[in-house]
Amino acid sequence: MTDEETAQVAQALIETGMDAVIATNTTLSRVGVEGMEHGHEAGGLSGAPVRDKSTHTVKVLAAELGGRLPIIAAGGITEGKHAAEKITAGASLVQIYSGFIYKGPALIRESVDAIAALR
Numbered sequence: 001m002t003d004e005e006t007a008q009v010a011q012a013l014i015e016t017g018m019d020a021v022i023a024t025n026t027t028l029s030r031v032g033v034e035g036m037e038h039g040h041e042a043g044g045l046s047g048a049p050v051r052d053k054s055t056h057t058v059k060v061l062a063a064e065l066g067g068r069l070p071i072i073a074a075g076g077i078t079e080g081k082h083a084a085e086k087i088t089a090g091a092s093l094v095q096i097y098s099g100f101i102y103k104g105p106a107l108i109r110e111s112v113d114a115i116a117a118l119r
């Protein structure tokens with residue numbers, strides 16, 4: 001989605017009375033994984049390759065929403081500092097999927113500590 005489309009979604013969320021928004025999910029883009037062994041496979045791409053794109057979307061949504069509804073940020077959190085980046089970008093909560101598969105519960109503690117250190 002373009003930033004303009006993301007902004008339109010934010011307005012629709014407000015107008016339709018949504019309670020919160022999760023940003024983002026997986027991507028169909030293969031930018032960043034070109035030439036990798038499984039880089040050409042079909043389906044949603046998650047984890048590190050979506051991190052920056054996801055954080056950008058959180059920033060655009062946060063600017064448009066202006067705190068009117070909470071943002072739950074997901075996409076490429078594989079270290080605690082990535083969770084903190086999402087909060088700094090405007091998220092109220094984070095969601096971890098791929099990173100949890102590879103790192104397990106230790107990533108939760110790492111993320112909590114990194115977010116607490118922002119205060």
Ligand SMILES: Cc1cc2nc3c(=O)[nH]c(=O)nc-3n(C[C@H](O)[C@H](O)[C@H](O)COP(=O)(O)O)c2cc1C
Nearest residue numbers: 024025026046047074075076077095096097098099
């Ligand atoms: C194996 C797998 C299954 C998923 N299933 C769902 C699903 O059923 N519904 C959904 O909204 N997102 C689903 N997702 C997307 C994740 O919730 C998450 O938004 C995405 O993977 C980006 O976060 P991550 O980089 O931490 O994995 C799935 C992701 C993976 C890797």
